[in-house]
Amino acid sequence: MRSGVPGFRPERLIEARAARGLTQVALADLSGRKSSNISRWESGEQLPEPEALHAVAKGLNLPVSYFLATPVEHGAAPMFARSMAATSKAMRARVGSRLRWAQDVSLYLQQELDLPAPDVPTLDVRDFLEIRDEDIERVAMECREKWGLGLGPISDVLLVMENAGIIVVKEQIDSGNMDGLSNWSMADGRPYVFLATDKQTCVRSRMDAAHELGHLVLHRGLTERTLYDAAAFKEIERQAFAFAGAFLLPAESFSAEVWSPSLPGFQALKSRWKVSIGAMIMRCANLGIIDDEGKQRLFKHYSAKGWRKAEPLDRDMEPERPRLLGRSIKLLCDERIVTRTQLLDGLRLYAHDVESLCDLPAGFFENKGTVSDIRLKRNGIDAATPIALVDADQIATDNVVRPQRWR
Structure with a gap:
């Protein structure tokens, strides 16, 4: 019978290490263990001892109970x-x-x-x-x-x-x-x-x-x-x-509003449709409003204005949450x-x-006397x-x- 923490799930260690973006060597350094041990724990060849599991959990900043839960299929x-x-x-x-x-x-x-x-x-x-x-x-x-x-x-x-x-x-x-x-x-x-x-x-x-x-x-x-x-x-x-x-840009309604397939025309539509000027150029090309030559000309002027890095109005619109x-x-x-x-x-x-995954404010889970x-x-x-x-x-x-x- 193997010694170590009963109920340890190797899949959970693999998942946790991936979520933190760590290699086995990096996790070994953080936890003070050997990378060869971590490899054996992940393969299921060996179970970590309680002290080792606590060290790994601390290195990954996760509770020990995380590693004992059955993974969901x-x-x-x-x-x-x-x-x-x-x-x-x-x-x-x-x-x-x-x-x-x-x-x-x-x-x-x-x-x-x-x-x-x-x-x-x-x-x-x-x-x-x-x-x-x-x-x-x-x-x-x-x-x-x-x-x-x-x-x-x-x-x-x-x-x-x-x-x-x-x-x-x-x-x-x-x-x-x-x-x-x-x-x-x-x-x-x-x-x-x-x-x-x-x-x-x-x-x-x-x-x-x-x-x-x-x-x-x-x-x-x-x-x-x-x-x-x-x-x-x-x-x-x-x-x-x-x-x-x-x-985002239905063919019937959007095409009816493209009064001028030009950069100023698309800029005027951006605040209403909340779609980038580049995306509107591509949509017009897909709908046949402009041909390939027109698309290339527009993107040439688009690049010359430096809009591939930042377009007009980008800072004026709050990202959705x-x-x-x-x-x-x-x-x-x-x-x-x-x-x-x-x-x-x-x-x-x-x-x-x-808090990060659920878009909650930092400190939401602090004790508030509940x-x-x-x-x-x-x-x-x-x-x-x-x-x-x-x-x-x-x-x-x-x-x-x-x-x-x-x-």
Whole structure:
């Protein structure tokens, strides 16, 4: 019988090390252990002794209980990472692991709360070569129709996605080459999106979000292997960008407003549609409003103005923020369903990670004198009155969350 900590899960150590962006050697230095030991713990050949596990947990800044939890089976659906060729495998693993943490947070919250049900149209295809441009335009309009968005500008893309049951996370990852990641989890049949904030502007963030939405809608049936074929990945990315353009700039309404396919004309439209001038040029080319020569001429002038680094109005628009996870946690804590300490214990993460993943203010989990034994009585709640989570006045959909025990 092997000695060591019973119940230790090697997969959790691999995930945690990836989430911190550490090699086995780097973790060994932080924990005062040998990299060969860490390798054996991750392979399952050996179990760490209690003292060693505490040292590793301290090095990774995670509670020991994290390494004893059974990993959730999220399924084999691919994680669509932007800029696969330019992004290191370690960076993709880091962001993927943090998205897994967000999925685990969501699953924990769903034990107590009814989050907005997933309501995302998808194409029933397993080969990206079957997807035509007409299909992309059609399903983008289907999303707008299903979510009651009409044909005008979308005031808040992240709010729309969260109301459709998509969990969105935004974090800084210290990489200039990776913009986002998306995945369908088998554990709850729910789509998830991770957006990097490193190069964030409002228009870029909205385009990144719509791009990841495109992957969720168009490419749910694809396999992970497809993404490692360079030619296939290039086409898959083009399709996601095409979806983003069709979703944010509907052909009928946007083309009617392009009175002048020029840089000043697009600049005048930017504040209304909250889409970059570069993206509007590409959309006009896709719609046939300008030809290839016109597109090249516009981008030449665009580059000459230095707009590839920063466009006009970029600083005037506040980037959108996700709400769903953060407001769900606030609801549970404010209504005394759980205390802040109990919530962190249940998530098996420390406060700084939960605050970052859920867009909560730093220090949210500090002790604020919460009385741990107070609970709302069932008969003291009007179960017919939902508690609003998202800002329903901004869009037509009015999804809410409510504690399951109140129903």
